[in-house]
Ligand SMILES: [Mg+2]
C-alpha cells in the first residue's frame with residue numbers, strides 16, 4: 001500500500017477547533033471537533049499525522065506524543081503507535097479493576113502495594129498480543145474525583161504495573177482513565193464511551209472487530225456504545241478463561 005501519510009502541525013486547546021494548516025483535505029476532518037479541551041495555558045502546536053486515501057479523503061488522523069496532557073487524559077498513550085501500520089488494528093479493551101487486578105470492594109487502589117494481579121492475567125495479555133491485537137485499558141477512577149487519591153498516585157500505580165508487565169515481556173498499548181465523580185456528567189466515565197473515542201483518535205482501530213472485556217455491566221454498555229464486541233466476565237471468571245473465546249472470534 002502506498003504511504004500517503006502526511007505530517008503537519010496544528011494548534012490544540014482552549015476548546016476551539018484546532019487551527020488547521022492549509023492542507024485541503026483537512027477541512028473535512030471528522031475527528032477534529034472531538035479533540036480534548038485543554039486549558040488556555042496549554043494551547044500549543046502539536047504534530048499530527050494524516051493518512052489520506054487516493055481521492056484525498058481522510059482515512060485517519062492522529063496526534064503525536066504528549067498530545068493529551070489535559071487533566072482528564074493524562075495517561076493517554078505517548079505515541080501514535082499505528083504509524084507504520086496502515087491497516088486498522090483490532091483491539092482488546094480491558095477494564096482494570098476486577099479484570100487485570102483484584103478489585104478492592106468499597107475502596108480504590110491508591111498505591112501499588114494495593115494492586116494485586118489476578119491469576120493468569122499476564123498470560124492472557126500475552127495471548128492477546130500474540131494474536132496481533134492491541135491491548136488498551138479503559139478504567140473509571142473516581143477515587144481521584146473523590147479526593148481519595150491523586151492523578152500522580154494513579155500514574156505511579158500504572159507506571160509500576162507497566163514495569164512489572166515489561167519484566168514479563170508484556171506491553172499495554174495505552175491506558176485511558178476517567179477521574180470524575182459519577183454525578184458530574186462527564187463524557188468519559190463508563191457507561192459513556194468517551195475514553196473509547198479518545199482511543200479512536202490516537203490509534204487506527206477496527207472497532208467492529210475489537211472487544212471490550214469487563215466485569216460490570218457499565219463496561220459492556222460503554223463498549224457497545226463505542227461499537228465493539230463485548231464480553232462480560234461472570235462473577236469469579238478470570239480473563240485467561242475468557243480470552244480464548246474472544247481472540248478466536250476476533
Ligand atoms: Mg471492573
Ligand SMILES: [Zn+2]
Nearest residue numbers: 178180186188
Ligand atoms: Zn470522566
